[in-house]
Amino acid sequence: MSLRRLLVTLQRKSQFQEYLTPETTTDTTTGFSTQNSTDYGVKLINSSPSQIPNQNQDQKTSKSWTIEKSEELYQIQGWGEPYFAINTAGHIMVSPKGNGGGSLDLLELVESLKQRNLGLPLLIHFSDILADQIAQLNACFAQAITRYKYPGRYQGVFPVKCNQHRHVVEDVVYFGQPYQFGLEVGSKPELMIALATLLTPDSLIICNGYKDREYLETALLARRLGHNPIIVLEQLEEVQLVIEVAASLGGITPVLGVRAKLSTQSMGRWGNSVGDKAKFGLKIPEILQTIDQLREAGMLESLQLLHFHIGSQISAISVIKDAIREASQIYAELKGLGVNMQYLDVGGGLAVDYDGSKTNFHASKNYNMQNYANDIVAAVKEACEEHQIPAPTLISESGRAIASHQSVLIFDVLSTSDVESQSPPLATEQDHLIIRNLWETYCTIDLENYQEAYHDAIELNQEAKSLFSLGYLSITERAKAEQLYWACCQKIREIIRTQDYVPDDLADLETIMASIYYVNLSVFQSVPDCWGINQLFPIMPIHRLDEEPTQRGILADLTCDSDGK
Structure with missing residues (x-):
């Protein structure tokens, strides 16, 4: 075969x-x-x-x-x-x-x-899987909005960095049209991709990442062309730069956002996406400084979005809940300071269950897409009602959740x-003591001593290698020793496969015996x-x-x- x-x-x-x-x-x-x-x-x-x-x-x-x-x-x-x-x-x-x-x-x-x-x-x-995932995400938020009587709406974006291949981005844009689904970009090339592919004028382009003058100019000119970019300020020096660029382009009025560094502790491989040491985002004092600078420049009305990102592949729904509660309070407080807030961007983090365990293991998740939407909508509504402010348009930047299965x-x-699984060679009186001892170990392996025999086989095999290196064993004798060692391992493996409990020191035996x-x-x-x-x-x-x-x-x-x- x-x-x-x-x-x-x-x-x-x-x-x-x-x-x-x-x-x-x-x-x-x-x-x-x-x-x-x-x-x-x-x-x-x-x-x-x-x-x-x-x-x-x-x-x-x-x-x-x-x-x-x-x-x-x-x-x-x-x-x-x-x-x-x-x-x-x-x-x-x-x-x-x-x-x-x-x-x-x-x-x-x-x-x-x-x-x-x-x-x-x-x-x-x-492509149909991609379309179905986009439809599911929007349906989950629509159901949550109906369930909690949320007065706002949901408008998602797809992070281009998740999969930059042309056909994927074009499919996302095409299948997202009924939902005004937009794109999130993190660089100038990605911004150009968004401008070239987005077909729906009301779809959002969330502009994240490091921004130089050219990046900001492109984003501002895109608004003049009929696109709907939102420039998210992630470094304090970007505030003055966007003010200068807007003035140099004849007074184009930008739509701006700020990315907040949350105190909520994340988890997993991307847990350092939050906190004071996060790569991007503004601390609360820096957000207040941003408001002051925009007010002085007469551009406070441009600040309309609050964004945060707690990392990719968030496996525990509790982390998402904590982050949403904190961000909702920040949003409400900014609104209370007279900022023209309209959008709350919850970033990425919607996980994929790669191992199928439905747990908070880093390659899984302990929630589904509907749980995710429900918790976001419910937390934001509660904060808005408490502070008596209008509900924002909700944005998420779900990448892997949309693209992974497609x-x-x-x-x-x-x-x-x-x-090799063949029978081991017989040992004779003429064989070296190491070989005879390995043969005896092999012959006496049973349910009572298999753990001890395993350690003996390892030690004897190691001694055989050392003796060969010193010239006391021939290459034929070393080969015979290795065959006996593997025969011992196979015999022990057959025993432990019948046991409900495997000792820790034998846990790696299946790995050692695995074929390549x-x-x-x-x-x-x-x-x-x-x-x-x-x-x-x-x-x-x-x-x-x-x-x-x-x-x-x-x-x-x-x-x-x-x-x-």
């Missing part, structure tokens, strides 16, 4: 084209294709490469294995609903329109693309490097976030999900860099 297999992983930043169109392209990272590959295997990454259950082609799968067990193993209902599921044939099924449309068999899609001479790996983009990377396995599978991609090109920031992505087979995975493995790419796994 062929060792070639096919896998699929969610991607956030990839180059791809519309699915089932002639424009669908291969990932040219490696230049390999698999036109003759017909056997597709099983992989899953939970939190590290060592946790990848895999199929052993030489072992018979359990007849008691079911599709439901695969759903539980790969937690697809946690991270994939409503777009990814397993059909009765044991294949991955994609529903690009979620619960509102039909579905397609991903294996059949791949086979169809291969018939068009498109080789693996493939990066495939599902693309997949499909690749195959080219070869494997396995730990060489996959047809480059981690650095196709999954850079996995390598760069240890971002987790679900990886699983696209068929044979009615068969039981029996072996663990590590995925390694085809690059010559040891980090490529």
